Each structure stands twice: as structure tokens, then as C-alpha cells.
Amino acid sequence: MSVEGKIKEGAGFVKEELNEHGKDAESKKKAQQGRDLRNEGRVEDGKAPKTTPPGSGHPEK
Template identity: 85%
Template structure:
């Protein structure tokens, strides 16, 4: 695991969580940016990107 990948994943998680329940288009766009950043960090660390809908509680595959 790289430190850079871990930081990207953590930052993306926070950004996604802060904006995922917003109803505005801006909030949804920020949540998507967070998801993208989170997945970028996961790929850098050799993990598969998360593909399930956020907030569903599905385990990773």
C-alpha cells in the first residue's frame, strides 16, 4: 500500500460521505468526485474499485 493511495482513498471517502445525502446537483457532483478519488487511490494500492451503490453496505468482492 502506498501512502499516496491511502491518502487519496481517505480523502475521497470523506468528500463522498459529506456530500452523498445532498439533494442539489452540486452536492451530487462533489460526491461523485469523492468516489472517483477514492477509487483512484484504491487502484493505486492494487485493490479493485468500489462498484456498488454508495451507502448500501455491500461487502467488497
Template identity: 80%
Template sequence: MSIEGKAKEAAGFVKEELNEHGDTPEAKKKAQEGRDLRNEGRIEDGKAPKTTEPGTGAKE
């Protein structure tokens, strides 16, 4: 696991969590950017990207 991958996954998670409940198009865009960054970090670390709906608590 790379430090860079972990950092991207953590930063993407935070960005998504901060914006996922926003109603504006800008908030939705930022939440998607967070998901993309999180998945990019997961892929770098050899994990599968998360494909479930955010906030569902679904297992990977």
C-alpha cells in the first residue's frame, strides 16, 4: 500500500462526506470529485473501487 494512495483515499472520503448532502449542483460536483479521488487512491493500493451508493453502509 502506498502512502499516496492512502492519502488520496482519505482526502476523497472527506471531500465526499462534506458535500454529499448538499442540494446545489456545485455540492454534487464536489461530492463526485471526492468519490473519484477516493477510488483513484483505492486503485493505486490494489483495492477495487467502491461502486455502492454513498451512505448505504453496504459492505465492499
């Protein structure tokens, strides 16, 4: 597990969580950017990327 991957995953998580419940298009876009950053970090650490939409509330498997 790389430190950089953990940082990307953490930063993406925060950005996704802050914006996932917004109703406007800008919030949805920022939530998706957070999800993309989070997945980039997960892939670097050898984990599977999350495939559910941001804010869907699906538990991690």
C-alpha cells in the first residue's frame, strides 16, 4: 500500500462525501471527481474501484 494511494483515496472520500447530497449539477460533478480520485488511489493500492454512483450508500464489499 502506497502512501500516495492512501492520500488520494482519503482526499477523494472527503470530496465525495461533502458533495454527494447536493441537488445541483455542480455538486454531482464534484462528487464524481471525488469518486474518481478515490478510485485512482484504490487502484494504486491494489483494491477494486468503487462502481456504484456517489451517494448511493452501498456498503463496501
